[in-house]
Amino acid sequence: MKACIYGAGAIGGWIGLALAQAGCEVSLVARGATLAALQSDGLRLRRPDGSVTSAPVRASDSPAALGVQDLVVIAVKAPGLPEVARAMAPLIGPQTVVLTAMNGVPWWFLDGCGGAARGRTLESVDPGGAIARAIPARQVLGSVVHASCSVEAPGFVKQHFGNRLIVGEPDGSASARLQALAEVLQRGGIEVEVSTNIQKDIWFKLWGNLTVNPISALTGATTDRILDDELVRGFVSAVMLEAKAIGAQLGLPIDQQPEDRHAVTRKLGAFKTSMLQDVEAGKPVEIDALVGAVHELGQITNTPTPHTGALLGLARLMARTRGLY
Ligand SMILES: NC(=O)C1=CN([C@@H]2O[C@H](COP(=O)(O)OP(=O)(O)OC[C@H]3O[C@@H](n4cnc5c(N)ncnc54)[C@H](OP(=O)(O)O)[C@@H]3O)[C@@H](O)[C@H]2O)C=CC1
Ligand SMILES: CC(C)(CO)C(=O)C(=O)O
Structure with a gap:
């Protein structure tokens, strides 16, 4: 081959x-x-x-x-x-x-x-x-x-x-x-x-990094610190619930709750996400594929996405001000 x-x-x-x-x-x-x-x-x-x-x-x-x-x-x-x-x-x-x-x-x-x-x-x-x-x-x-x-x-x-x-x-x-x-x-x-159902598998993986990647890129924090902060963890969960609702509309159901996934992310310890690594290296970031697409799928399926929208706006602005988007 x-x-x-x-x-x-x-x-x-x-x-x-x-x-x-x-x-x-x-x-x-x-x-x-x-x-x-x-x-x-x-x-x-x-x-x-x-x-x-x-x-x-x-x-x-x-x-x-x-x-x-x-x-x-x-x-x-x-x-x-x-x-x-x-x-x-x-x-x-x-x-x-x-x-x-x-x-x-x-x-x-x-x-x-x-x-x-x-x-x-x-x-x-x-x-x-x-x-x-x-x-x-x-x-x-x-x-x-x-x-x-x-x-x-x-x-x-x-x-x-x-x-x-x-x-x-x-x-x-x-x-x-x-x-x-x-x-x-x-x-x-x-x-x-x-x-x-590869779309379902893609969606499920994205459910984990849709949030922690841009939040780490915005804050410079490793995944453990993102989940340690109650307010930030609550925001992460809110974005995940929006994505879960979009997935249900698209025939890509997620059985877990956000806290189940947080437990998996916790096992990574003080993990520096790939998006934070890219920001630190001055490389363009994968915001559209990870967050922009979810926001757009929310519009296509008429699913409210106020938290995803806020995350997209902030991540995009951060990346634009650094010349990475
Ligand atoms: N690394 C990981 O552990 C994981 C990564 N992923 C995903 O996999 C994908 C790939 O990531 P990763 O391998 O880490 O990325 P890397 O940055 O390590 O590799 C990408 C490579 O593509 C090259 N490249 C980009 N554009 C061109 C071009 N026009 N012509 C030739 N070469 C080009 C880059 O070259 P150059 O260096 O010259 O820019 C670089 O060598 C991403 O979507 C990532 O999110 C998923 C899971 C885990
Ligand atoms: C944080 C992690 C490992 C999983 O959510 C990831 O996908 C990334 O760093 O890109």
Whole structure:
């Protein structure tokens, strides 16, 4: 299988290494120091136990040089997606599967939805529908990443904890291509779960980071301190209840209560969210995919979202004043 990773960072490196371990011919679209490191040293991954695995890979800053692929994994931070969508055409043939491995609501989220969401697109994540036009909807598979990784050095990823990926067809079917992808990822050492409702899994993960990520970015606080403050925890719960109500309207029910999820977040300890890390590094933040999309889905489903709106407004303003949005 010819597999290309677009976005050779933490998650792209983790998935790319697994695909290489499974015997795929792996290439990566990368740039700058990452491109140079991949070309000279290959792709490297430090496992949670400290051991290092590496694989020779092909790397280029030109999708045209890599050509049509069987699988393309998109693993960039959400603000980078419009540029990637514009550039990735040379990688996509009629049979290419495109797997999104990103947090938040993807542009194809409403494909196949009924009710008020039928046929709607999400302006917050795909303004003007440019991404949907660039990447054929019938070729997309979704995923939810349950792994924590970071970039130790260009082309060298550190896997901290978690090794799980949920994958699914947007229409919930158990297609042959989905089974084939699950099998190859599993062979590469990732624990794979095949979902019959990937939108529900995406929504459930988002239920946890929709709040703590922007609040940490606004306040500089780690997740433990966010939950220790009764007023802030109450606000977090209020946003989560709005998202739970939206999910119910979209056929994506959440069985838990906010306090159940807080207990899970607590287990992370003094965790610095990815959005806080991005703010500290001066990188664009994933506000639209994590918060803007939820706010827009509230409007589409006629669900009141006063708390989500306040969070979106504040996070956006903070990011704008820092030039990160
Ligand atoms: N890291 C984690 O533990 C987890 C991350 N996620 C999600 O996974 C997604 C990816 O995150 P993560 O891997 O951490 O992000 P990283 O920032 O580590 O990696 C993104 C990579 O994409 C590259 N990139 C962006 N735009 C382009 C472009 N136009 N051409 C070439 N390369 C490009 C970046 O290059 P450059 O450095 O040059 O900008 C970078 O190497 C996000 O949605 C994140 O929220 C989900 C769960 C856990
Ligand atoms: C905080 C965490 C780990 C889960 O809610 C997360 O998703 C992130 O840092 O992006």
